[in-house]
Amino acid sequence: MNISGEILVIHQGFIGAQSESNSMPPIGNLLKTDGLPSFIFLVADHYFESKIPGRVPSSYGLSPGELEEQQPHVFYLMRAMVQVVLVIANDGKGLVPPEKVPPIHTLLYVMNKNEFVKLMKSPAFISSLFNIDVNIVPQRNNAILLLFKRYIDMLDPDEKVDETLRLMRKLSSVLKDDYRTLKLFMDSLER
Template identity: 25%
Template sequence: MEETEIGEVIGSSNTEFIAESSLLHNPPPFGSFIKVDGREPIYAVVINAYTHSLEPNRLAIAYHRSEQELRDEQPQIFELLKTKFEAVIIGHEQDGTIRHRLPPQPPRLHSFVHTCSPIEVRRLTSQLRFFRFLLAVEKAPRDELIAGVIRAAYTVRDGERSFLVHAGKELVRLIGDDYEMLSSILHRIQD
C-alpha cells in the first residue's frame, strides 16, 4: 500500500520539526501520530498548525466572501497562502525496533511526512515512554496534547480499555501529585 504524503519538512531539529502541508487548510489533526521518511523513520506528534501568507509581515485581508466565491473571483489569493504544522519528535526506528528517544540526527529538510498507520500507532503506544516528550512541550497546552494523543491511540486500538488504564498509570507516575493536570487530562479524554 502506497502512503500518501501529507507534508514536507521545511525546518528541523533533534526535538521537533516544521512541515508544509501538502494541501491548503488540511494539516494533520492536533495530537495525531506522524512519521518522517528516511532510512529509519522518525515518529512525531502534531502540536500546532497554522495557515499564513507567503509574504513576510503581511496578514491576509478579509474580502467578506465565501471561500468558493474567492476561488471563483480571485484564485490567485490561494497561491499566496500556505498551511504548516509543527510536531514534537517522540522516537525513531532503529533496526526495525521503535526507540522512544530522540534520533541521532534531525529529520532531513524536504523529507516527506506521512500519517502513521494503525499498526505503527499501536507499536508506538505499546509503551508510553514518549509521554515525557509531551510533558516538556511549551508550544501547546500539555493537557490538551496528551489527551488528544491518548484519544487518537485509543481509537486505533478499537476502544481497548486496558490501554486507558495503562496510560492513566503512566500519567500518575510522571505527573505525580499534580492533581490539577491529571484531572484536566482525564476530563479531556472523556469529552
C-alpha cells in the same frame, strides 16, 4: 506510505511542514520519517503562511467564500503548514531519544494502524510526549489529549476500558509532580 508533508522550517523546537490544505493531518496525529533512524512527530497545530517571503497578509473583511470569489489569488499566495514536534526516534532496535532533528525537505508520512497501536502501548513513548516543552509548544496538552482520544476511539469496545486504565496509570506515574496537568488528562479520559 502516504506522504503527509515536508519539513520546511526548523527553529528552536518549532518544526513546520508544508502540507496540502485538503489533506492536513489532524492535530494529535502522529507522523514519521522513512529510514533509520525513523523520527516520530506529533502534529501540534495548523497554520497558513505566505509563499512569498516577507509578504504580510491583509484583512479583506470578507467571508472565505466571498474572498475566494472576489480575490482568488489570495489563496494561491498561501501555503498550508502543520506544526509538528519531534517526540522520539526508532533506531530499528527500539525507541530512543532523538539525537538530532531531521534536515529540511525530509518527507513525513502517516503511520499505519499497527505502527500507531504498537507505539501507543509503549511506556517510553507515552513518557516522551511529556518531554515536549509546553513553553515552546503551548498546544502540547491539547495535541496529546487528541492523540489519546483518537487511539481509544480506534480500539475495539472490549479493549477501550483496559487501555484507558493503562493510560491513566502511566499518566499518574509520568505526571506525579504536575497535578494540574494530570487532573486535566484524567478528567478528559474519564468521559
